[in-house]
Amino acid sequence: MTRGASIDHTAPQNLSAGIYATLRHRLILGELRPGASLSIRTLAEEFEVSAMPVREALRQLASEEALIGAAKKAYRVPDLSPDEAANLFFVRSILEGAAAELAVENMTARNLRNLARLATETDAAWATGQPDRYIAANYKFHRCINDRAGNTSLEKMIAGLYARTGPWLAHGVADLISADTAQDGHRKIVDAFASKDAALARRLVEDDAQWAITLYRRLR
Amino acid sequence: MTRGASIDHTAPQNLSAGIYATLRHRLILGELRPGASLSIRTLAEEFEVSAMPVREALRQLASEEALIGAAKKAYRVPDLSPDEAANLFFVRSILEGAAAELAVENMTARNLRNLARLATETDAAWATGQPDRYIAANYKFHRCINDRAGNTSLEKMIAGLYARTGPWLAHGVADLISADTAQDGHRKIVDAFASKDAALARRLVEDDAQWAITLYRRLR
DNA sequence: ATAGCATAACTGTGATCACAGATAAACACA
């Protein structure tokens, strides 16, 4: 490549923060595959900075278990076992379910239209067999809900889970998207928000988070 | 002081990890007060290491919002507003409630005896007006439950919340413990586990996590 | 051709230094 990797859009106060955000984004979108190794010096060269900010970004990702960092060994993208993935998606279902319940009363008509648009986007991506597009749209769809919960701590904890499950999910979706599996969960969620049914929204979002893991298990 | 601060019991692979664990423990136990400032160089001298491991530990704590780290300003212990604290305790109630529900079937008779002992410990500490003792026993009580959930991710996320709410809780408990407020929640939780009532255990644990915030608000 | 070993390259980790911004202290002036 001719230039250094692009840092986060909003100029961060730290170099570390920008590199962290960039790498986490790559994890969420599945651009970093499970088992891939990340080297401090290599990334430092790529980002055109010294090793210092990179090592702090990697350490931070490792601390939230978005990366694996053994002593004197290269950082690696975790290769989740089905059980580990199930644990993570369980936590995600709980947190996102609660967020959805909170978000119902904060959801404006504009939010709802945006949400509906993203639901059709995910469906289209799935129907046409575009895993990358589906992953990106799915993340935006759920962020649109979680951001309306009005609980910053909750939102950030959920975002951390997406970084941890991202590589695994991208791998799974790539396998599943070719199979003839139904995928109408998002549409129902939009309807629940439209009718302001908090309990239903919670249950559907919980089911949606569990959907990937059950589907993945059935395929094996 | 005549010697360096003691590092974590189990020898960690990193100096950073040990310092991180020590500082987090201090936060959980309320030994670090809200607003207190932590300096990299000062702590490095205290721990008898260079600035390098300390800055990584502080950065990590700041990344999980257990500390506040502004640019070129000293790290500080967050001074939570009642709303922020309520948000955190809400998340804690959700996660610990789910953990309790999972823990019911994993709870052995030995665990149950230990849990009952810790419940009487918290009650005794409260009745005799010993905030530090209450905080420590309360943390152990809830860890005893959360560790039996069998979901490592869930446990660690909850532990992170204790680090964030610790200083605030210690401050609040010190104020509340003198007032003649009842405190029999833990006893009921033990009974729910004894009768293996998962739904009840979940509800009671959820209520217990909300208890501090409601009590704190009532006092104001 | 293959197994075993020595060597080279690569890894994170810790320490040290230079720098710029923020805070506190001290000093001069009214």
Added chain:
DNA sequence: TGTGTTTATCTGTGATCACAGTTATGCTAT
């Protein structure tokens, strides 16, 4: 005695180096 300004100290941040494990490579001997 108060107030504004200057100075000094303290702050995190980034870069660079030395070091010790780890991994990969290539060579030698069989």
